Amino acid sequence: MNIKKMKPTELIMHVLTWGAAILTICALIYLIGFILLKGLPYLKPSLFSLTYNSDNVSLMPALISTVFMTFLSLLIAAPLGIGAAIYLAEYVRREGRFVTFVRMMSETLAGIPSIVYGLFGMLFFVNALRWGYSLIAGAFTLSIMILPLLMRSTEEALKSVPDVWREGSFGLGAGKLRTVFKVVLPAASPGILAGIILAVGRVVGETAALIFTSGTVAQVPSSALKSARTLSVHMYVLSGEGLHMGEGYATAVVLLVVVVAINALSASLAKKIGAGDK
Amino acid sequence: MPNGDIMNKNKSFSLEILMRGVFLSCAAVSILAVLLICLFLFANGIPGIGKIGLLDFLTGTSWKPNDIPASFGILPMIVGSCLVTLGAISIGVPIGVASAVFMAFCCPKNLYKILKPAINLLAGIPSVIYGFFGMAAIVPVFGNSIISACILLGLMILPTVIGLSESALRAVPEQFYEGALALGSGHYRAVYRVALPAAKSGVMAAVVLGVGRAIGETMAVIMVAGNQARMPKDMFPIPKGLFRGIRTLTANIVIEMGYAAELHREALIATGVVLLIFILIINLCFGDTLRRKKQ
Numbered sequence: 001m002n003i004k005k006m007k008p009t010e011l012i013m014h015v016l017t018w019g020a021a022i023l024t025i026c027a028l029i030y031l032i033g034f035i036l037l038k039g040l041p042y043l044k045p046s047l048f049s050l051t052y053n054s055d056n057v058s059l060m061p062a063l064i065s066t067v068f069m070t071f072l073s074l075l076i077a078a079p080l081g082i083g084a085a086i087y088l089a090e091y092v093r094r095e096g097r098f099v100t101f102v103r104m105m106s107e108t109l110a111g112i113p114s115i116v117y118g119l120f121g122m123l124f125f126v127n128a129l130r131w132g133y134s135l136i137a138g139a140f141t142l143s144i145m146i147l148p149l150l151m152r153s154t155e156e157a158l159k160s161v162p163d164v165w166r167e168g169s170f171g172l173g174a175g176k177l178r179t180v181f182k183v184v185l186p187a188a189s190p191g192i193l194a195g196i197i198l199a200v201g202r203v204v205g206e207t208a209a210l211i212f213t214s215g216t217v218a219q220v221p222s223s224a225l226k227s228a229r230t231l232s233v234h235m236y237v238l239s240g241e242g243l244h245m246g247e248g249y250a251t252a253v254v255l256l257v258v259v260v261a262i263n264a265l266s267a268s269l270a271k272k273i274g275a276g277d278k
Numbered sequence: 279m280p281n282g283d284i285m286n287k288n289k290s291f292s293l294e295i296l297m298r299g300v301f302l303s304c305a306a307v308s309i310l311a312v313l314l315i316c317l318f319l320f321a322n323g324i325p326g327i328g329k330i331g332l333l334d335f336l337t338g339t340s341w342k343p344n345d346i347p348a349s350f351g352i353l354p355m356i357v358g359s360c361l362v363t364l365g366a367i368s369i370g371v372p373i374g375v376a377s378a379v380f381m382a383f384c385c386p387k388n389l390y391k392i393l394k395p396a397i398n399l400l401a402g403i404p405s406v407i408y409g410f411f412g413m414a415a416i417v418p419v420f421g422n423s424i425i426s427a428c429i430l431l432g433l434m435i436l437p438t439v440i441g442l443s444e445s446a447l448r449a450v451p452e453q454f455y456e457g458a459l460a461l462g463s464g465h466y467r468a469v470y471r472v473a474l475p476a477a478k479s480g481v482m483a484a485v486v487l488g489v490g491r492a493i494g495e496t497m498a499v500i501m502v503a504g505n506q507a508r509m510p511k512d513m514f515p516i517p518k519g520l521f522r523g524i525r526t527l528t529a530n531i532v533i534e535m536g537y538a539a540e541l542h543r544e545a546l547i548a549t550g551v552v553l554l555i556f557i558l559i560i561n562l563c564f565g566d567t568l569r570r571k572k573q
Binding site: 113118201 | 290293294297298300301302303304305306307308309311312314315318319322372373374376377379380381384385393395396397398399400402403404405406407408409410411413414415433436440464465466467469470490493494495496497501528531532535536547550553554557558560561564
């Protein structure tokens with residue numbers, strides 16, 4: 001397109017559109033650049049020592065807790081989410097009343113702010129079930145939070161498996177269950193995995209839902225019933241204390257690296273599905 | 279052996295039924311979760327509202343939990359949440375929609391390959407990191423203020439708005455755009471006057487989701503907004519008032535929950551109830567938008 005030949009109104013819209021896009025890109029670069037600039041100088045080996053004290057402000061216990069938290073919440077949410085999606089996609093009429101209702105509920109869950117999940121987790125898991133501030137209370141809270149995401153992505157993945165495959169499997173004499181487990185699920189697995197990885201991203205980044213469920217103890221938890229802070233909570237606590245902002249930014253760098261890796265992994269899996277379609 | 283065969287069939291048949299039940303109960307978990315969340319929040323929040331008085335709670339202008347007698351009015355926080363959300367939308371939506379137009383209609387292919395993952399990354403960055411960024415990059419310029427919170431939230435809802443608007447724009451049939459071109463309209467006129475209105479419902483859905491995200495955001499807002507419970511009359515004169523701090527519903531809960539007890543604690547849970555009701559109302563509207571999109 002030749003800019004010089006444009007009408008004035010077209011030119012204005014051209015400038016505004018490109019301007020908005022450039023602004024978005026600049027914001028992203030500024031954001032990442034700023035975190036790197038502030039955090040990298042503080043990224044020292046002492047930051048990775050196994051125990052936390054106020055001298056080394058180590059992020060290692062938080063990192064280990066984050067891994068525990070991720071595994072626990074996936075262990076709870078992934079079977080539930082995948083099972084629910086199998087029911088919705090394979091067992092009932094796809095636009096039936098039950099499906100619509102379940103979908104409405106999972107959309108509602110997806111819209112609830114994380115602090116409300118935090119309050120609920122505190123009232124239900126921490127107080128009513130008497131688990132106290134613990135890894136397991138946090139994991140259960142988060143697993144409800146990531147459930148809609150897992151259901152949605154698994155359902156999409158199951159739907160993208162052509163019906164002919166199911167019919168072929170039935171034709172060969174396989175039952176419903178065998179068809180689901182031996183034919184449909186393997187074919188849908190990259191999509192399901194991409195959803196799981198996105199869920200990992202949400203767990204890793206979550207703060208508000210965890211402060212009042214898993215608490216803020218800065219050591220490696222000795223059991224699932226002990227309080228522990230994840231990386232995000234660790235960052236929030238550091239910002240609240242205000243004494244170790246540099247270490248806070250260094251933690252931000254580590255968290256950012258984790259998030260970028262998660263995103264890249266999920267994107268490459270999504271690409272695999274795209275290639276499979278063709 | 280025919281007998282064994284029948285046995286086997288019966289066994290697999292009961293397994294089929296069992297697993298069907300298992301899958302059904304998995305699907306029912308999300309219903310159960312919504313019910314439990316509502317039940318527990320309402321059961322713990324409503325008594326507090328009852329003690330304070332619904333009207334005093336919702337329209338009271340002072341939040342002084344430590345005074346004797348204490349006052350629990352959350353109007354300043356309701357106003358704060360709405361104001362900050364409004365600001366975020368008025369910053370994030372125009373930039374987001376224009377960026378989506380860029381992505382769908384103007385972007386060179388090579389640039390798109392970088393830009394699309396970059397926007398996805400923006401969506402995946404945790405809110406604490408946004409908060410740290412805001413504290414270091416926005417607060418020094420604008421202070422712990424309404425305006426800082428609006429800018430940061432505007433940035434945070436950008437990826438949501440861009441992603442949904444872009445897919446809505448891509449779903450518009452190409453003939454719309456080509457038809458406009460054939461009638462003599464320019465590229466941008468065709469995009470903004472024909473394709474964008476055709477994608478309206480998708481863009482609306484993006485805006486509603488953005489509102490939900492902005493109103494529910496907690497950590498990033500706490501770190502930049504200053505968190506003083508303040509009424510709108512303090513915000514005048516306009517440009518100067520916007521540089522004062524503000525507290526949102528979400529911030530109110532996180533900041534005070536750690537040490538609150540008795541009625542104070544109940545009032546904070548009730549704040550969560552109000553927030554939940556806000557979101558449920560927005561979700562109802564969002565469901566409508568989606569259904570209209572399908573028709």
